[in-house]
Amino acid sequence: MRKFGLILLLLLAVRPAFSALTIEITRGVEGAIPIAVVPFGWSGGSGAAPENISAIVSADLNRSGRFEALPDSDLVAHPTEGSQVQFQNWRMVNVDNLVIGKISAAGQQYSVQFQLFDVLRGNQVAGYSFNVGRQELRRVAHHISDLIYEKLTGERGAFNTQIAYVTTSGSTANKTYTLMVADSDGYNPQTILTSKEPLMSPTWSPDAGQLAYVSFENKTAQIYIQELGTGTRRKLISFKGINGAPSWSPNGRSLAVTLSRDGNPEIYTLDLKSNALKRLTNSAGIDTEPVWTPDGNSIVFTSDRGGSAQLYRVPAGGGQARRLTFEGKYNAGADISPDGRKIAMVHGAGGGYRIAVLDLGSGNLRVLTDGQQDESPSFSPNGSMIIYATGSGSREVLAAVSVDGSFRQRLSLQAGNVREPVWSPFGK
Amino acid sequence: MKYNMSRLIVVGLIAVLAGCSSKGGTKDDVAVEDRGTTADGAVTSGAYGSSDFSSYSLNDPNSPLARRVIYFEYDSAEITSGDQDLLVQHAGYLVANPGQHITLEGNTDERGSREYNIALGDRRGLSVQRILELNGVLPEQITVVSYGEEKPAAEGHGDAVWRLNRRVEIVYQGQ
Numbered sequence: 001m002r003k004f005g006l007i008l009l010l011l012l013a014v015r016p017a018f019s020a021l022t023i024e025i026t027r028g029v030e031g032a033i034p035i036a037v038v039p040f041g042w043s044g045g046s047g048a049a050p051e052n053i054s055a056i057v058s059a060d061l062n063r064s065g066r067f068e069a070l071p072d073s074d075l076v077a078h079p080t081e082g083s084q085v086q087f088q089n090w091r092m093v094n095v096d097n098l099v100i101g102k103i104s105a106a107g108q109q110y111s112v113q114f115q116l117f118d119v120l121r122g123n124q125v126a127g128y129s130f131n132v133g134r135q136e137l138r139r140v141a142h143h144i145s146d147l148i149y150e151k152l153t154g155e156r157g158a159f160n161t162q163i164a165y166v167t168t169s170g171s172t173a174n175k176t177y178t179l180m181v182a183d184s185d186g187y188n189p190q191t192i193l194t195s196k197e198p199l200m201s202p203t204w205s206p207d208a209g210q211l212a213y214v215s216f217e218n219k220t221a222q223i224y225i226q227e228l229g230t231g232t233r234r235k236l237i238s239f240k241g242i243n244g245a246p247s248w249s250p251n252g253r254s255l256a257v258t259l260s261r262d263g264n265p266e267i268y269t270l271d272l273k274s275n276a277l278k279r280l281t282n283s284a285g286i287d288t289e290p291v292w293t294p295d296g297n298s299i300v301f302t303s304d305r306g307g308s309a310q311l312y313r314v315p316a317g318g319g320q321a322r323r324l325t326f327e328g329k330y331n332a333g334a335d336i337s338p339d340g341r342k343i344a345m346v347h348g349a350g351g352g353y354r355i356a357v358l359d360l361g362s363g364n365l366r367v368l369t370d371g372q373q374d375e376s377p378s379f380s381p382n383g384s385m386i387i388y389a390t391g392s393g394s395r396e397v398l399a400a401v402s403v404d405g406s407f408r409q410r411l412s413l414q415a416g417n418v419r420e421p422v423w424s425p426f427g428k
Numbered sequence: 429m430k431y432n433m434s435r436l437i438v439v440g441l442i443a444v445l446a447g448c449s450s451k452g453g454t455k456d457d458v459a460v461e462d463r464g465t466t467a468d469g470a471v472t473s474g475a476y477g478s479s480d481f482s483s484y485s486l487n488d489p490n491s492p493l494a495r496r497v498i499y500f501e502y503d504s505a506e507i508t509s510g511d512q513d514l515l516v517q518h519a520g521y522l523v524a525n526p527g528q529h530i531t532l533e534g535n536t537d538e539r540g541s542r543e544y545n546i547a548l549g550d551r552r553g554l555s556v557q558r559i560l561e562l563n564g565v566l567p568e569q570i571t572v573v574s575y576g577e578e579k580p581a582a583e584g585h586g587d588a589v590w591r592l593n594r595r596v597e598i599v600y601q602g603q
Contacts, residue, residue, distance in 0.1 A: 172580065172581070172582070172583055198575060198578035198579065200542055200543075200546075200576075201542065201543060216573075216575070219531075219573065220571075220573050221546065221574070241550065241572065242546055242547065242550050242574060244543050244547075245543040245546075258546075258547070260547075260550055264550075264551070264554075265546075265547040265550065286544065286547040286548065286551065288543050288544055288546070288547045289541060289543045289544060302541070302543075302544055308503075309540065309544055330540060332540060332541040332544045333540075333541030333543070333544065346540060346541045348539075353539060353540060372585070373538055373539065373585070375540070375541050376541070376542065391585070394584065394585075420542065
């Protein structure tokens with residue numbers, strides 16, 4: 001009966017895309033730890049090593065805001081083995097930490113060694129060796145960054161993680177929407193799905209192996225689940241009205257969603273095995289944007305039941321909803337820190353929409369950004385950074401800010417708009 | 429023959445709807461309220477069975493039916509009285525053509541979070557749906573879909589752009 005133009009283009013298989021996100025640090029931090037990462041030695045034939053591991057590690061550490069890697073031109077020496085390190089040279093240029101390493105190749109296998117030294121004490125803090133294939137070299141570099149970060153800050157690194165996001169390109173009348181996944185440094189972007197109708201609200205499974213998202217490919221909002229490894233996907237729900245705002249439970253067994261099938265937008269949980277639906281809210285207004293607390297016991301959501309959009313919390317098994325935000329006329333789109341102590345949100349006040357963080361212990365609300373239309377905050381899995389969408393001129397770009405607001409960076413595509421970033425969990 | 433039959437049925441339904449509405453507080457009335465619209469005062473009275481408008485052609489650019497976009501204030505789903513009159517005319521056409529199906533596409537400006545805007549666009553679509561149904565259009569003639577801020581009519585930022593994007597588009601099937 002319904003005849004809609006078939007203008008839908010679906011690319012189910014994961015394939016590489018050409019435009020990578022480029023990262024630019026827009027606000028540095030004072031007190032960053034100085035570190036020297038010496039270019040790794042290479043013995044594997046003519047030409048350069050297939051990946052510049054030390055450059056990837058330096059960029060990772062700089063991007064965290066916690067470190068300041070010495071520019072290559074300031075390196076006083078280029079040791080590639082522990083026996084070649086002269087600690088006094090590095091003390092003279094006020095470097096506390098030194099990273100060296102080397103790569104060798106045997107056929108298709110690569111061996112990567114690295115060592116981290118405490119320059120002041122003159123001893124090795126960490127040393128590892130990896131044997132991997134060509135495709136694993138970037139992951140090894142990020143893993144080295146994680147090991148250094150954890151050793152020196154005491155917190156887990158989040159460099160070996162991914163970001164899902166949505167891009168748009170084309171004119172208003174002929175737009176293309178693409179759901180992408182890239183490494184957390186913007187490299188290796190993969191197309192998950194392309195459509196001529198809106199794609200939105202990607203959310204990661206706790207094992208980082210699947211994405212749930214909303215697709216309008218059938219001219220109505222429907223929720224899909226897609227396996228990233230195989231590209232296999234299935235339509236999960238398509239009730240009448242809104243099927244939106246999916247959020248995966250920490251145990252992976254259910255999704256919280258927004259459905260308007262009973263008249264107006266309400267929060268439900270959907271058991272992924274039994275498909276049983278449980279309704280959690282019942283108000284005449286809008287209830288949407290559910291997110292689980294990390295313990296799985298509660299769901300935080302947006303509601304305008306009090307007259308304007310504010311955040312509320314309800315037990316995941318059902319019960320009384322309690323209001324969480326009182327500052328500002330608009331608080332919506334929550335994400336909860338991995339330790340469960342902070343809530344990031346879109347905070348509307350004074351004409352602009354910015355990213356703010358509510359500390360649940362103290363009740364303090366802190367505005368971290370200064371854009372006009374900042375939205376879609378998402379915590380890194382170690383809780384140190386928040387990635388979000390913002391405007392840059394007439395374009396939509398991504399940005400990341402440290403949780404204390406001291407450090408900021410911008411991630412932009414070469415062309416087109418990028419929005420709705422979601423940082424992956426650590427995964428398996 | 430067939431056409432006249434269905435028209436009779438529609439007129440009958442309109443009478444039923446009008447009766448429910450005028451009593452207020454009947455079960456049917458409550459059900460309408462439950463659709464989640466908050467646009468108090470958005471309910472039109474009178475104009476039931478306004479099948480006179482069936483003479484308008486959908487394709488005539490000078491017909492009132494050529495106007496198919498309803499605009500809204502910020503964070504509001506309330507319909508202005510001028511737009512209510514326009515919707516009554518669309519309702520007239522749809523009552524006279526019960527085989528005609530429409531989609532109401534709710535949209536918002538870019539401000540605020542995306543899923544909240546999906547909900548807001550839905551609420552706008554339901555506001556329009558409610559007026560059409562109160563004027564006799566059959567529920568099965570209407571589909572509401574909200575695109576939130578995902579399908580702006582105008583790109584860019586600022587009041588002039590936002591005003592154009594806070595809208596419900598009436599899309600006639602087959603057009």
